[in-house]
Structures are given as C-alpha cells and as structure tokens.
Amino acid sequence: MEDTRNDQNSENDLQLLQKMLHEATAYMARQYTSEDMTIIMGNTKAGKSTLLNYLIGNKLIGVKTSAYKPVILKKADDSPGPKIGVESIAETAVPTRWNSSKLPSLGIWDLPGFHDNRGVIQDITNGFYISELLNNSTSAKFVIVTDVNDIANDSIHPFLSLLNSVEDLLRGAMKECFSSIVVIFTKVPGMIFDSKVDKQFIKQLLQDKFLACNGIDISETAKDFITFLIKNDQNIGFFYKAREGPIDDSTIELDVITAIKNAKSVHKRILKQVLPCLSERSKNYLHKEHAVISAMKIFEKLLNDLSNICETKDSYYYEVIHKENVKREELDDVQKDLSVSINQMEIIAICNSNLQKKLKALESIDPSIRELIQKHNLIERVKLMEFIDRVLNMEKTNHLDLTINVTLSSAMAKQKKFSSRINVKLREIAEREVRNSFLISCALGAIATGGMILKYFPK
Template sequence: MYKINENFNFINYFGDRFNALKEGIDSLRIPHNNMNTIFFIGNTGSGKTTLVQILGSDNSKLYSKSAYKGTNDFIIVDDYMGKIGNDTVNSQTLYTELLVDKETGFVLCDNPGFRDTRSPIHEIIAMYSMKKVLKYTKNIKIVIVSAHTSLKVGMYRDDFTNLLKHVTDFLYDVDKYKNSLYLISTKAENVFSYNISDDKNIKQDESVYDSMELPQYKDKIASSYSDYDEYVNKNKNDYDSEKRKINLVSDYSIINDIVYFLKEVRFSLNKKSKDFKSLKNKDYLNQKSIKIINNLLKKGDDNSYEKIKILRKPLEEGPLSEINIIQSEKNSIKSMLLTPDNFVTVDEDDFGFALSDNAFLYLHNFFQRMNSYIIDLSNVLSIYIMNYYTNIINSNTDINEVFNILLDMKKNIKTLSNQISLSKNPAEYAKVMDEYSKQHKLQLDCLNSFKNIYTVNEYLIQLEDLIPDSIKYTPLTWSISMAKFSDYINNKIEQFKFLQNTIEVLSRYTVQKNRKSYYGGIIGNNEDGSTIDETNLQTFLETYNLNFPYLKADEVLFEKLNSLIDITLKHRYKFRCHDSDLVIIDYFILLSELREGLLKTCSSATRIVVLAVHTIFIDKDLIWNWFRGRDITIIAPIWEVIGSRKINLDGMSGGVALPKADFGEIGKNGRNGNPGGNFAGIGMIFKNGENLMISASGGEGQNGQEGGDGLDGKNGSNGSESNKEYLDDNVMQVGIFKFKEKIYLSRGSNGLSGGDSGAGGKGGRGGNAGSILIHNIGNEEDKISTLVENGKPGLNGKDGIPGKGGVRGCDQITKKKDFQFSIIKFESNSENELVNCGNRSEDGIVKKSNRSENEHTDIETNNDSPLCIHIMNFQKYYLEKYHSLLTDGIPKIFINKIKATKY
C-alpha cells in the first residue's frame, strides 16, 4: 500500500504542477484551424520572444535601456506585458505564444526555449505547447533563433551544436523542410573591435577551409543604414579610445562571420561522421545536422545568404519604434519571412520533440510510475470487486441465482480483462473500469483516484512520442489481477455447481423417503458431530455419487452445505391445530407420512392446510373417509406424484337404504348425500401431474325406505249344518215310484277386507358438489385430472303392497232324496252343493306419508378459508426458518410469483 500511495502522490504532484502550468496553454487562442505559421525555435535565452515581439507588434511598448548604469550595453524590455527578460538560463516563455501579422495573417509562434533548466515539468510543458500549435498548423516555416555569441568564430560551439541536436530531433524529415528553414542571429554586436595591426580576428590554415569565404571586416556600412555616420559621430566619444579602433560593423560582415562559423561546424561534423561509422544513430544525426547547415547556407540570386538575418543590440535607450537601426532590421527580417514562398504543408507525424536527458528521465520515470500505479490500482480494484461480489454471493440464499451471477461475472470479467489489456493508456483503463462499475452498479470508492489520471493523461497523451514505445505502458500487466480474479470465480462456479447438484440429489423422493438412513450413513454413529467437514466430505460425495474431483472446499462452502443437510435430511413436520384448522408445514412433505400425525394432532379438524416450502410428494392416495367432504389446501412450489394417485374429497353418501318397513308402515325418506369438500392448490412445477386425480363431488342420496305391505283379509267360512235353513221340497210320482227331495241352504260367511300398506320413503337428495381450484403459476401445464359434480339422489322407496281382501265362504245347498217303491222306502241319500263361492272383500290401500321431503338437512362445506391467509403463513414460515439458509431458489421464485398472481 505504501508503494501505491507513493506513486499516487507523485502522479498527483505532477498533475497539480502540470495543471497550473497548462492553464496558459488552455487559454492560448488559436486564430483558426489551418494556420500559416512562422515557427520560432531556439535555446533558452536566445532572444526568441524579443524577436517575435519586435516582428509582431508596433514596438511602441518595447524599450531599450542600459543593462547596468553607466555602461553602453543595452537590453530590450517590455514593461507593459513583461514578456521579455534577460535570463539566459530560465525561459521567460513558459508556453507557446502567438502573434498574428496584421498585413499577411501569418501567425508568429514564439516557443519556449529548448534548454529551460527550471524543472523537467517546464520542459515537458514547452514540448506540449509546441505540439498543440502544430496541431492547428497547415503550412509552416521554421526559424532557428540563436544568440550571436553562440555563432561567433572562436567561441564555444556547444550551445549551437546542442541547438542543432534539438532541431534534428524536432524535424524527422529535414529534406522535406529544407526550403522552409531560416536562421536569425539575435543580440548581434554593433561594433567589432580588433587590433589595428591584425588583418584577421582569427588566424587559420586557409588550406583546410579552401572552400570557405573568409569574412572581410570592412568599415563600410550597409547602404540601408544611411544615418550611421550621424549615429557614430553622435556617440564617438563613447567609442573612441587610444589603443583600439572602433567601427560599426555591417550586416554583411556579421553574416559572413556567422557563415564562417557554420562552415566550421559542418567541417567538424563531417570529421565526426567518419569516426562514427559503426555508430549509425550518431552518424544519422550528424548527417541531418549537416543538411540543416547546408540549407541555411543557401544563396540567393544576388549571391547573398538569403536564409540568414541578424537582429542587433540597441545602441541607445528609448522606444524601439524610434530606433531606426532596429526598425530597419525588423523590415529586413519580415521581408525574408513574411512572404508566401517556401511554406511547407504540415503532416501529423512530421515532428518530434526533443527533451534534455534530465527531462527525458523524468518523463520516463513518470510513465513507469504511472504504469506501476495502474498495476497496483488494478490489484486493489480486483480485490475490491472480489469482496464486493463475495458479499453478494454470501448474502444470497438462491443457489441458482448465485450460479447465474457467477457465470455472468466470469463472462464480464473476461471481457473486462480483455478491454484492460487493449487499453492504450491509463485514461482508457480508467474509462473501462468506470464504465464497468456503472454498468454493474458497483460502489467503487477508489474510482475517485481516476480524476487525476484522466487529467494528467489528457496532457501526456500528447507527449507519448517523446519516449520509445518499449518504455511506456504495459496494459497486459494491468489485466493480470483480473485474470487472478477469474480463478476465484471459476472456483466459486465449481462450488455452486456442486451445491446445485447436491440439492437436486437430496430433493429426490428416494432420499426423502429414507432420509434418516442416508443421514446416518454420512455421520455414522456420531450424531453429536452431525456436520459435513473435511473428514467426511469424501464419504458424502461417494454416498450421493457426486463427481467433483477438483472441488476446493472452504469454510463458506461447508457452511452452505450443512445448511442444505439441515433442510433436506433433518427436517421434521410441524403440526399446528387451532379450532377446526390443521396446518402441516415442512420443507419437504410426504403424504404417506401424514396419517398418524393428522389423527393424533387434530382429528376433529375440518380444514387441512399443507405448506411444503420446496416439494410435496403425493405418494399415497388420500381416500380415507376422514378426508371426505373436508377442505384441503396444498401450497408447494413443486408437486411430485409418485405412482398413480387420487385425492378423494367426495362427500359421504346418505348411507345404505333402510330395510323394508313393517306391515302397513310408511317408508322413511332417504338421507341426503353430504357435500363434496373444497380443494385449493398453488404450485409452480408439477411432476407426473397426469397421474393425479382429484375428486370433490357430492355424496349420493340415500334410497327411500320401502313401505310395509298390507296384511291380506281372512277368507269367510262355507255354510254348514249348524246354520242350515229349509228352502224347498220337490215330490215326483212316477207310477208306483215316488221320489221326494228336500232342499236346505247353509249360507257361507264373508271374508275380511285386506290391510293397508305403507308408501315408500322419498330418496335422499344428492350432496352438493365441492370445488377444486388449482393455481398453476408455472410455465407448464399441470395435467391434473379433476372430477366435480353433484351427488346422485337416492331412489324413492317402493310402496308396500296392500293386503288382499278375504274370500267369502260358499253357500251350501243340501238336497236330501228319498226313493219309495209303492209304500216301501228302500233308498235315501243326501247331496251337498256349494254355490256362490269366491266373492272377495275389499283389498287394502297404500297409506301416504305426511313427512316433508326435506326431512334431512344438507351439510354445508367449510369454504371460509381464504388462500391469502395460507399464502401469508407460507411466506412467514419460509422467512422465519429457511430464508437465511441456502436453498436452490425455488421458494424465493415461488413467493415472488405468488405475489404477482391474482387469486
């Protein structure tokens, strides 16, 4: 952390200083985008600013004054703007300044000095400002400005050779710009003193410089200076001395002296080139310098050096606008530069920007520190992001959701890592991280560190070509930390894939049916140590055939795994009985395990509510009479039907019909059937739903009782001797034969009437149908079969058969006959004859009932148990017991879907 803070402080310091200096650059007003620019370059203290101010203004604000009181050495100052100074070490021009020539519209560009020693930042700022101007330049002329003292024969050449080195670094293609190169010597001396006896100021071997034109020091004045005589006479007393002869030197002499100096430098460079044959880079730079000198030594038609001009020192105090010699030279320079000739069109990559070794090392160090800072910052951010996502993962109880988050994270981090590795600079890195944090709503406070990175990079991107690519940024190293984060994500993906498979296995019916034995097989006999840890993890994997050879378990994984064990293998049903309600709650519920608990807990319940947080296994038929006609609600995300199952909530029937009523009794009405129960269910996933049948029909009505039969009437008796009565006599005489017949009538008795029978009872009404309502809030059809209809009514009982009337007894006619021969009675007999037989008395009738048909009232269903209450209980129980534990997300999704569903 110390290192990253050290780098950060360094970058902040550089950024603050850079910002302070760059305010002037940002305020620089560019006249237009396609400038014709006269570009002045030179070492610090060369007089560039003075020259540009003289050329680009009316000179009314520029003054000549004595450098020291009582001397004849004069300097130019700008009391109004303060842009001109006499410091030859520190550049008075912090950044490029522009003046527009009113007559031509050409832009005079005054640049900071090449050798500003104040700080590397000042030098870097100077290069930056030059780049900015060149960005808006279409055509250019380049003016090399050097103080006359650096161009005199016999003086040290280092200042000029260093200047040449900067110019060669600045110009990639010297040949392209050869016609647009100019040299102006500033601060040229007005007098040149030498001993009268000397013919030359420097003795030399003319054979070495036979190609050179030796300067001729003539005491004539250029024709343009017609007032020099007056000027010299006026100041004669200041210049005359006994030992030395003082002459005002002409432009011709000064320029020829400069030419001689340039040829001397060229000779030296040629000689060095021969010594640098094996050093190609140095030889290349020397050749570029020689080309520059050759271009500056180009002569015009009048055989004068048309690329070289001078600007003298003043010889008196006062406004420059009133000093004729300065104004004359100003006009001469403008006539050379401010013409449309020799402008060269600028291309973006034409220029390089030379830095001193000190500034180069500083900038190199900055890029290295910036690179190191981004590496360190990337490490910090990767840890930050990792902790951020770890908190999300650890606080989320949904395995599937976390798994999907991890897959997205893997994809996103891979994309992020690729984008980082493709970043060209820290600002692009910062932008990538900034956009990633916004896209994924990450609260990365350390992104505030990017503010200075954005600011500094905006400037330094313009300076990247000042150092070789090989020592700039290494974006691949910035992305390494994200690659390490990818390893963390891959491990987490493996862990949550394992947890997904684990809960899928533990949720199977075979495991839930035998969960005690499965659990015991994992922990063995050590029930106190009932957790999965390093010692029994392998046993657990083998028991459930979970193939994860590369699983890296940690404390968090064991915590989540044991949470799964608790809710899948150690769950216990909770039975709640209140008034007529029975509520059964658990994570998994098996119907086959409920009967004993139901009857023990709340046998009088009329409403049963089953709340399974995860799965209800319908592995047994609900066809017990205890369930018939009751209300049942089942709420569970997953319904799994094992085998072919039925839930029967049909109302109970009115019962078996009563036996036939006794003789003569009216049959009783049948009892009405009981109504069907009400079934309500909410589910999201229905496994094997087509194998489930739910019935909630009304019970059948009881048949009416059959009425009792009537008793038959007794038959009457036939007539008998005891009640005979004389009826008539018949006598017939045939000769001596005489027949006598006496007739008697015995009347039979009447039979009794038949007994009345009972009417049959009315059949009971069928029970009203119950209701079945299943809310499938999943995406697939549940395919559950349902049957809801009213119960069939009972049949009316048959009427009893009325008794038959008794048959009347027959009348008996008795005929007694005597046969008499003469007076002798020799034969006598009696004959009986039954007459009037078979007459019956009246049969009985069917007696009707006075009872109402609604003798048995209906049984009402319990339909006052709204789903909303059960849903609230489901959610409350889940939140209380399971929400803080790890689940596969199904209950959470289920609750959200419940909330979004209208019932």
C-alpha cells in the first residue's frame, strides 16, 4: 500500500510539474518579443525589485517604519512596477518584462531570485520560466544585483553563491559573457570601515576577499570574472543605501544606467547554452522525479506498440507478396498503403532530434499510437524530460529519440524492400498479361486465318 501511495504521489508531482511547464511555455510565448534584453538577476532579497522600479522610472521614497529599523525604499505612488518585498519571502514569481524610461531601447526582464525560498516546486518553476526566456532570446545583457554587505562582511558566501549560480547558468560560456555582465552593488553606504565607499574601495575589497585569500572555495572562472571587474570597473554600478524622504537620481545611484548602456549584448548562439540554476535540493528532487519518469512503462509501451504495429504490417505485406496467384488489384492496394506508411516515416525522420515534433508526427502512424500519446500527454512529458535532462546533464530523451529512430529506420527499410518486391510482382503480372494477350491474339489470328482457308478451300 505504501508503494502505491508513493507512486501516486510521484505521479501527482509529475502532473504538477507538467502543468507548470505548460503554463510557463504559454506565458513566455505571450510575453516574449524579439528585442535586446536586459536581464536583472541576483539572490533573493538583494534589492532587485527596488532597483528595477528605479530603472522603470518610478518615483521612490525612503521610509522609516520604526526607530529600531533602517530606512527602506518604497514606491512613492501606484505606478506600475514590481512589488518591493520587505519580508523574508521572495516576491518575484515569474520573469516579467518592463519598459524603462531610463533605458528606452531595452526590454527589462526581472528574473525570480536564485534559490527561491518558497520551496522546491517554486524553484523548479522559476527554472522553467528562465529556460523559456533565455533559450528564445535574440540577445541579452545580464545585470547581477548584490548587497554590498555580501563582500564587506566576514561572510562572503552569499556573493560566492551568486557567482556560482551565474556560472551554472551560463555554463562554459561565462568567459565569453564577461563584458555583457554588469554588477550593481546595492544598499551601498557612504562609509565602510571608516573609509569612503567608491569603486576603488570595492575593487580593493574584491582583491582582498576573493583573489588574495587562499582559504576560500572559488572556481577559476569566478576568479577570472572578479579580475575582469577590477580591471573594468565601468561594469560596476552603485545603488546607494536608502535615505529618508523623496529619492532623486543624484543621491540613489552611481553609473548604474551608464554601465548597463555600455555593456555588450550576448548573442543568441551563446544564450542557447544557458541553463537555469537550481538549488541542490531541487536537483535532488528532479533526480527522484526523473527516476519515476524513466521507470514508467508508458514510453516502453509506446515503443512496443510501435514495433508491434510495424511487425503486423510487415507480416501482412509478406503474406500478400507470397500469395499464389495474387491479383494486381490487391498488390496495388498494398503498394498504396506502403507508399503512405513510408512517407509518414520519412516525415518523422525529418524531425531529426526534435522529440516533441517526432511524437506529434508519430500520431499519424496508427490511431492506437495517437490515442496513447494523447491519453498520457506524452508530448508534455517529453518536454519535462528534456528540461530535466538539460538541468541534470542526463540523456534519457536522447536514448528515447534514438530508439524511435532505430525502430522506424528498420521498419522503413523493410517496407521499401516490400515495395520493391511488389513492383517486381506487378511487372511480372504486366509481362504475363502482355504475353497472354499476345498468345491469345495469335490464337485468335490463327483461328481467323484457318477460317479464311476453309472458306476458299472447302472440303
């Protein structure tokens, strides 16, 4: 009973993931426009939403809610813009596009925070949306938002985690993207450690905390990026700590707009390599779910049914071809059926490695295949499997795609041989009919000639 309940729970989770993926795909299709994007990303509660409201052009105001709490920034009115969160729960749920009065030539996209704190399902959902956005983009710039305290305090783990997340997102392409990445330090005070906070101060912090220290776990790519920032501080901007009262541009930021404008755009060729960054907990969850997907018998049933249908057709074709005194009409019917079947398989072969299109095309093979695919939402399941394969660096869908190709290639090769044999049979029948017709004509001619002879030479 426990196994049954676990299987049912896993199936319910799987259906929920499929539903979320479907909604993410539909949402991004409605939102997406071909343009140069600026993508705002960072850890939860780094101040992304506040910065984004500023980029949009919304008026901000510093508010002190208590004598024991720091000043916080809020929107001064009800202008459109992301909600600025003040609690510990992340606010941004899906990538959202905004127009910017300060960057009018760019579409501004607000991504959910890395390692979303609303649970595994939400974290994976974020990954769906990010994957849909980046894999369909034409070009993009990346703006990393980080609290300055994440490099000023003793604990630099949040900043290292952010760099690791960006590196995971961009994979091997991160070094190509250095000039396209802008780092905006938020909540920047006027002074830290009795020193004025300017770019030189930040560069020295980066040098001391990440390059000069041998006791931290940091990748070579992250080190290279920090070295790039130190040498190219035009890719650094400040968003200052809030002050009470209305906020104006001169007191809230330094080089934020300039840095974003001057950053290069990443080409779509590189964006195709981008993958969403998920927490280890989410990855472990997907491993479990992927095991459920892989263990399900439904795809095995699809392949078995496909093989059985092909074998049944092959047996029928063989039987017709080897039937004694088979009629031309029966061979013509089989040849037409073969022509349709071969054409269907060639169309499926054109789909190459696009497994979703391949499954859609497979529906034309036989009504039972179409019913199986639609009943179990296999096209949606394959899309989920492809996402999981990419995130976890697995190849389950590639194996499924290869198995379908092998099955259909073998069936098509046999059917082409049957078609050739039927052509031979049809030629043999045609030749026999011509020969018989000739013999009959000769016989009739002989009879006619004999009749004439009897006419002129009667007994």
